[in-house]
Amino acid sequence: MKKKQNVIIKGTKEGLTLHLSDLCSYNELKEELFEKLTLHPNGYGDDHHISVRIQSDNRFLTESQEQEIKDLVEKKSNLVVEGFTSNVITKKEAKRWKEEGEIASIAAIIRSGQILEVPGDLLLVGDVNPGGIVRANGNIFIMGALKGIAHAGYQGNTNAVIVASSMTPSQLRIAKYMNRAPDYYDKEGQREMECAYIDESEQIVIDRLQVLRQLRPNITRFKGGR
Structure with a gap:
């Protein structure tokens, strides 16, 4: 049986979109993201900066978790995280x-x-x-x-x-x-x-x-x- 992907990376006209599953633990998510980014040791595409949007669906990410994911992605020299989107909001919002x-x-x-x-x-x-x-x-x-x-x-x-x-x-x-x-x-x-x-x-x-x-x-x- 094919293992369900917890991280899906898609290319768009604006750059890349990372879809993060809300059906796994945060640690599993982070490990898979690291593995997929490692598959491209030289980054994505040419030397120009590539904009990355991160969609976490129904998963709520704390500020520290967002920063961890951002740091992980931007270890690739030409990837720049532009922002996070989610279907959930904080109580304050x-x-x-x-x-x-x-x-x-x-x-x-x-x-x-x-x-x-x-x-x-x-x-x-x-x-x-x-x-x-x-x-x-x-x-x-x-x-x-x-x-x-x-x-x-x-x-x-x-x-x-x-x-x-x-x-x-x-x-x-x-x-x-x-x-x-x-x-x-x-x-x-x-x-x-x-x-x-x-x-x-x-x-x-x-x-x-x-x-x-x-x-x-x-x-x-x-x-x-x-």
Whole structure:
């Protein structure tokens, strides 16, 4: 019966991919990897550096194990490990993903000098006064007046939006982009609920809330209505 391979080395346009089985012990895996690399004492291909990606499937590798495998592979002078991929994540990463996917619902007034920051979406029931700052890695929804600063998608999410019942901000930020409210806004007048988003020209645009359904169809799972 043919022995199952725990390490499979495949060539790609970008270099090499090492597939590491998750059905054997770590020591067995390391031994087989060493044996297969030894079959090519002069390295792989020519003298140019070859990029190596390592896929560990459902096996979780600790930082020290990743370093061991990296050192083993890079003993071949022309192999360079570019990174590891896996189907499993750490508890810390899972917690971060969970937080980023949640909506933080907060009832408060953000006054001058105060900063409110959340890892996911923010639903603020209250006002953001001049000098106050709200910041979210996702979208920002304000059921009240936005007169201070709102920064959505602060870690680089350019699809994030800012929504407010009264949109009269001192400054708007989405990802790395920044804008101020248009001069024609009547800060004392009552306006309909509006949204801010990044358009195709990479500018922050303020528009009616109704446009979000077409611009960001994934912002809600609600399927009804017209």
